[in-house]
Amino acid sequence: xxxxxxxxxxxxxxxxxxxxxxxxxxxxxxxxxxxxxxxxxxxxxxxxxxxxxxxxxxxxxxxxxxxxxxxxxxxxxxxxxxxxxxxxxxxxxxxxxxxxxxxxxxxxxxxxxxxxxxxxxxxxxxxxxxxxxxxxxxxxxxxxxxxxxxxxxxxxxxxxxxxxxxxxxxxxxxxxxxxxxxxxxxxxxxxxxxxxxxxxxxxxxxxxxxxxxxxxxxxxxxxxxxxxxxxxxxxxxxxxxxxxxxxx
Numbered sequence: 001x002x003x004x005x006x007x008x009x010x011x012x013x014x015x016x017x018x019x020x021x022x023x024x025x026x027x028x029x030x031x032x033x034x035x036x037x038x039x040x041x042x043x044x045x046x047x048x049x050x051x052x053x054x055x056x057x058x059x060x061x062x063x064x065x066x067x068x069x070x071x072x073x074x075x076x077x078x079x080x081x082x083x084x085x086x087x088x089x090x091x092x093x094x095x096x097x098x099x100x101x102x103x104x105x106x107x108x109x110x111x112x113x114x115x116x117x118x119x120x121x122x123x124x125x126x127x128x129x130x131x132x133x134x135x136x137x138x139x140x141x142x143x144x145x146x147x148x149x150x151x152x153x154x155x156x157x158x159x160x161x162x163x164x165x166x167x168x169x170x171x172x173x174x175x176x177x178x179x180x181x182x183x184x185x186x187x188x189x190x191x192x193x194x195x196x197x198x199x200x201x202x203x204x205x206x207x208x209x210x211x212x213x214x215x216x217x218x219x220x221x222x223x224x225x226x227x228x229x230x231x232x233x234x235x236x237x238x239x240x241x242x243x244x245x246x247x248x
Contacts, residue, residue, distance in 0.1 A: 018069045018097045040076045041098060041233045042117070043141040043168060043195055050199025052081045053239045054223070056206060059083040061128045061152075062144070063116040069095035070116070076234075086128040090116050096143075112143075120144050125152055133159035136206035139198065141166045146175065153181040162205055166198050192233040197224035199237070219247050 018038060040049075048058045060082055064070035066089045073095060077084050096115040102108045125132065125148065132138055138156035140149040140163070153163050154177075165182035167174060179185060186201065188194025200220035204211060211219075223238060230236035240248065 018073065018095060037232075039232050039235060040073060041191075042096060043143050043166060043191075043198075044139070045073070045077065046192070046195035046233055046237075047139055047141075047166070047199040047202065048077075048082050049080050049234045050196045050223070050227075050237045051203045051206075053237055054200060054203045054243075055240050056203045057083075059086060059128075059131050061086040061120070061124065061132075063088045063090055063093075063120045063124070065089065065093055065095035065116045066091045067095055069097070080234075083131075086124065086131065088120075088124060090119055092116070093119055114143065117144050120148055122148065122151060124148075125155065129155060132156055133161065135161045136209075137162045137164055137202050139164045139166065139202050142169055142171060146171065150175060150177055150181065153178070157181045157183075162209075164198070164202055164205065166194075168194070192236060193224045193228050195233070196227040196237050197221065200224060222247055 018040065042062075044060060044062055048060045052058045058081075060077060064073055064087060070089050074084050074087055074089070077087065093116040094113075096117045097113050099111045099113075100108055101110075132152060132155050135156065138152060138161050140152055142149060149165075153165060156163050162183050163181060164184045164186060165178060166186055166188065167178065168188060170187075184201075184205070186198060188197065197220045200223035201216060204216040204219055208216070223243065226238040226243065227236045
């Protein structure tokens with residue numbers, strides 16, 4: 001989960017994922033790969049990173065394993081200027097991973113192991129209640145336990161905080177309360193560019209609240225369109241200094 005404070009801050013509540021990427025073999029085939037890539041992902045973290053690169057003051061509320069991947073991810077968040085005060089490390093599960101296998105046409109298959117992401121709970125939200133309830137915007141997704149995301153949206157909503165909900169990965173039986181407590185309900189199909197768009201939209205909601213929604217969406221699309229011109233997920237997300245200044 002991501003937050004933008006009254007000053008403003010954007011707390012993101014959601015996942016961190018280590019992306020392990022290689023080439024897709026045929027059934028029964030063993031191949032010699034040409035490239036292996038380890039990247040940082042997870043919807044909550046992606047969205048916070050894009051917001052932070054646009055200049056937002058952000059926090060991420062999540063859990064990682066007490067392992068090398070978890071340590072690396074905490075450092076990655078700090079390098080991006082994201083508060084890690086509520087990034088918990090646990091010995092009860094490994095840091096979440098996404099194994100991404102890509103074929104020569106660019107099509108992929110992904111296996112996600114949520115790991116520590118699913119251990120985020122109500123007690124973690126209570127510890128972060130000040131940053132949630134004093135935010136400008138709170139962003140939630142569904143890569144953690146849905147009930148925990150819903151609880152965070154309720155906390156933010158009760159304090160008059162703008163709530164932005166990204167219902168991904170999609171659930172067939174989504175609790176109808178998500179519609180009640182989400183000021184903005186924003187779906188996406190593409191992961192990397194979709195998260196860039198979400199992070200940018202959260203930024204505009206927090207820092208330019210008087211902009212018409214259509215203009216926020218246009219500007220967010222401009223930011224996301226830049227991300228598809230580079231490889232990787234977070235590695236493709238643009239910084240404010242590299243974007244047309246009329247976006248600000």
